[in-house]
Amino acid sequence: MPNNQFKKGELYSFMTGKASTAIARRLQKNLKQHNIEITVEQWSVLYHLWKNDGLSQQDLCNATFRDKPSITRLVDNLEKLKLVKRVASKSDRRINQVFLTEYGKQLEDETMNVANTTLNEALTGVPSDKIDICKEVLQIVYDNLK
């Protein structure tokens, strides 16, 4: 039996993503406690815009590993919250560039502090060399399947 060097039964928590679910819930809770009224999914879009404002919706699909309808609706909701604004690209009228509003930009510092705190909570007691290996494994898994 090829590639079967692992105990499967213990591995299904991989599939069900309990760790990343736990992180997402904790981040949501921490955001709420700081009165930052966005969802973790909205955060994941804003995170990429804070690094690189004006990304297209397709760019956001690639960055967040979501499909196009998901991004359409996340951007819809972010627009309703006055956090971003769609701007039609001059060079290609199919493309919407998504830009942060002033309000959206203002949210960056506090929100990223909350995210960093959450990550610290998650990784308490994990040696950094093991974090590196875990990251590496998850990257290979992602590359194998994406």
Added chain:
Amino acid sequence: MPNNQFKKGELYSFMTGKASTAIARRLQKNLKQHNIEITVEQWSVLYHLWKNDGLSQQDLCNATFRDKPSITRLVDNLEKLKLVKRVASKSDRRINQVFLTEYGKQLEDETMNVANTTLNEALTGVPSDKIDICKEVLQIVYDNLK
């Protein structure tokens, strides 16, 4: 700055759970290709029932790391599909035990084969000692936050 021995920027894919999302999508695709008409979420419930038939809904909450309303509705849908049946517990009338139907039992072998295949696809090229470390890290993260 405490507990800051890692590069945060690279770690947000942890939070967004890209690897586990990729696994779930591939499993869904593989199930469909084998004409197994269940969702991956339904699979995660059935998986625990195959190991231990007759679990309560609360047991399923704990096993799958979902909240009670989620399990209520997943069991609703599994009942509609004639895969499981709720049975009120004799000893405690608050409790619903969830039992597999014959049809639900029949699905086990082929479905678990598909799940195992999916896991092999995901873990291709990952040495088993690194899988163990990754599992260990994800377990600590889960324990830190659950």
Added chain:
DNA sequence: GGCATATAGTTGTTTATGCAACTAACCAAA
């Protein structure tokens, strides 16, 4: 026994996901 509290499960509402089908705009080849 009776009351307070805890536990098991359900329902309502909002948000998000996945897939398929669709429109609009772009591009390249005849």
Added chain:
DNA sequence: TTTGGTTAGTTGCATAAACAACTATATGCC
């Protein structure tokens, strides 16, 4: 320049998630 294929984005529909509020049953303490 028209036609056929590709890319960007939207809409419709079914399933699922998180949170809060609710009902029903059980338990423990007086």
